[in-house]
Amino acid sequence: MTRPTLHAYLVRCAGLEFIAMASSAGMACIDAMELHGVHAATAAPITTVVLA
Numbered sequence: 628m629t630r631p632t633l634h635a636y637l638v639r640c641a642g643l644e645f646i647a648m649a650s651s652a653g654m655a656c657i658d659a660m661e662l663h664g665v666h667a668a669t670a671a672p673i674t675t676v677v678l679a
């Protein structure tokens with residue numbers, strides 16, 4: 628069995644913003660909604676890295 632590739636997503640849920648590692652944006656949203664007990668979440672892929 629192969630493991631899914633994880634990608635970084637910026638998730639907004641319940642007034643919070645955080646980075647989640649998931650196989651897809653949909654899975655990132657589902658995980659966030661389950662974790663925080665809410666009915667809505669958004670996730671966008673993180674495509675750039677800024678090193679300060």
